[in-house]
Amino acid sequence: MEHLHVHLQGDPGTAQRLRExxxxxxxxxxxxxxxxxxxxxxVQVRANxxxxxxxxxxxxxxxxxLERSVLELRNLDVAKSQFLTNVSHELxxxxxxxxxxxxxxxxxxxxxxxxxxxxxIESMIGSCRxxxxxxxxxxxxxRSTATTIDIRPGEFGLREMVAEVRRMNESLLDRKNLTxxxxxxxxxxxxxxxxxxxxxxxxxxxxxAIKFTPEGGWVKVQARAAPGQPGWLQIEVADNGIGIEPxxxxxxxxxxxQVDSSRARIHHGTGLGLSIARRxxxxxGGRIWVESTxxxxxxxxxxxxxxxxxxxxxxAPRGAGGAAG
Amino acid sequence: xxxxxILLVEDSEAIRTAFTILLEDAGYRVMGAGTxxxxxxxxxxxxxxLVLLDMxxxxxxxxxxxxxxxxxSVTAAIPVVALTGRDEDADRQACLAAGCAAYLxxxxxxxxxxxxxxxxxxxxxxx
Numbered sequence: 001m002e003h004l005h006v007h008l009q010g011d012p013g014t015a016q017r018l019r020e021x022x023x024x025x026x027x028x029x030x031x032x033x034x035x036x037x038x039x040x041x042x043v044q045v046r047a048n049x050x051x052x053x054x055x056x057x058x059x060x061x062x063x064x065x066l067e068r069s070v071l072e073l074r075n076l077d078v079a080k081s082q083f084l085t086n087v088s089h090e091l092x093x094x095x096x097x098x099x100x101x102x103x104x105x106x107x108x109x110x111x112x113x114x115x116x117x118x119x120x121i122e123s124m125i126g127s128c129r130x131x132x133x134x135x136x137x138x139x140x141x142x143r144s145t146a147t148t149i150d151i152r153p154g155e156f157g158l159r160e161m162v163a164e165v166r167r168m169n170e171s172l173l174d175r176k177n178l179t180x181x182x183x184x185x186x187x188x189x190x191x192x193x194x195x196x197x198x199x200x201x202x203x204x205x206x207x208x209a210i211k212f213t214p215e216g217g218w219v220k221v222q223a224r225a226a227p228g229q230p231g232w233l234q235i236e237v238a239d240n241g242i243g244i245e246p247x248x249x250x251x252x253x254x255x256x257x258q259v260d261s262s263r264a265r266i267h268h269g270t271g272l273g274l275s276i277a278r279r280x281x282x283x284x285g286g287r288i289w290v291e292s293t294x295x296x297x298x299x300x301x302x303x304x305x306x307x308x309x310x311x312x313x314x315x316a317p318r319g320a321g322g323a324a325g
Numbered sequence: 326x327x328x329x330x331i332l333l334v335e336d337s338e339a340i341r342t343a344f345t346i347l348l349e350d351a352g353y354r355v356m357g358a359g360t361x362x363x364x365x366x367x368x369x370x371x372x373x374x375l376v377l378l379d380m381x382x383x384x385x386x387x388x389x390x391x392x393x394x395x396x397x398s399v400t401a402a403i404p405v406v407a408l409t410g411r412d413e414d415a416d417r418q419a420c421l422a423a424g425c426a427a428y429l430x431x432x433x434x435x436x437x438x439x440x441x442x443x444x445x446x447x448x449x450x451x452x
Contacts, residue, residue: 050401097339099432109350
């Protein structure tokens with residue numbers, strides 16, 4: 001090191017001796033201006049009696065730049081989240097206007113329309129809703145990559161959530177004449193997790209199952225105690241749809257890695273859904289994976305803590321006399 | 326209080342016009358406001374039967390508008406329905422806790438909204 005850009009603080013005598021030692025050791029000590037310049041290392045001189053090589057100097061090299069960088073990154077993260085929230089709002093506004101006007105036209109509020117006009121408007125509204133869902137997915141993904149993403153765990157049952165997601169997919173289930181069944185163990189404890197994030201995972205897995213299962217097939221949601229993991233639940237979303245090739249079983253959980261662009265094209269996906277699901281499951285300490293045979297169907301599994309999960313050291317999720325959540 | 330009147334608070338003019346067409350077709354008298362300040366003033370003056378409130382307003386947060394409506398004895402009994410672009414449980418909870426009768430995510434299903442309106446208007450305000 002040719003230049004040691006130091007800012008010596010403390011006792012002037014000691015500082016002077018340290019300066020001499022450093023100069024003797026071949027360092028060029030650059031005196032900074034009173035304001036510490038960026039990049040300089042602040043050396044706090046505390047010891048007395050510096051004497052050549054035996055100098056006993058306690059140096060506190062506080063790399064303030066690092067701290068400042070961390071702070072800046074954190075601020076950037078907050079700014080990014082805020083930006084994404086605003087973008088979401090800004091994009092929704094014109095789409096809301098389009099969908100609302102579409103429905104007004106469709107329902108004849110502005111005058112009678114023909115059956116063909118009605119079909120055209122219906123298709124326009126459907127596309128808008130699809131676009132909206134994709135925008136949401138991209139934004140959810142962007143938010144999920146924030147380093148400061150927080151998990152707000154609470155207690156809830158899966159039955160109600162599965163029923164809600166089912167309702168959202170009702171028309172597609174009907175149209176494809178799919179058999180939908182749910183098997184949740186009666187004695188299972190409630191989930192202890194972030195409700196919004198689990199709902200997102202279920203929406204994604206159930207949505208995919210329904211999307212990738214041809215007419216007349218079946219989709220089944222099950223939950224059981226996770227084998228070998230006391231207090232954890234294993235949730236399964238299974239279908240007898242098109243299935244996934246073995247070499248893609250890992251790949252599909254990675255962002256921006258669409259298994260097959262034609263599949264994405266046919267089914268209008270962003271390809272981000274499963275990587276968001278993985279991120280959300282892993283934030284809870286859980287695992288997500290798939291077992292699938294091409295042409296026969298897929299079984300997606302994920303694990304979540306239940307209210308009976310062993311609490312992490314030093315904290316009691318619930319039950320231990322705690323006001324939780 | 327005028328049972329068949331709705332105060333529509335929405336800063337996007339396009340959406341405000343669309344909702345006005347929709348609500349008038351369903352037989353309501355519609356008053357439009359584009360800001361939180363306007364909304365508070367009009368709610369106090371006209372005592373509408375319902376406030377449809379966009380939560381993302383330019384001058385103040387929708388939550389603040391709800392809280393101020395609920396804190397004022399003149400407007401406290403008017404049911405407020407939140408219209409929002411954010412489908413998040415935490416936001417939903419905050420809106421309901423502030424006294425909203427419902428939390429609807431845009432774009433709402435217009436047929437369903439019209440069907441649900443009478444129910445919102447008779448909903449007893451949060452105690």
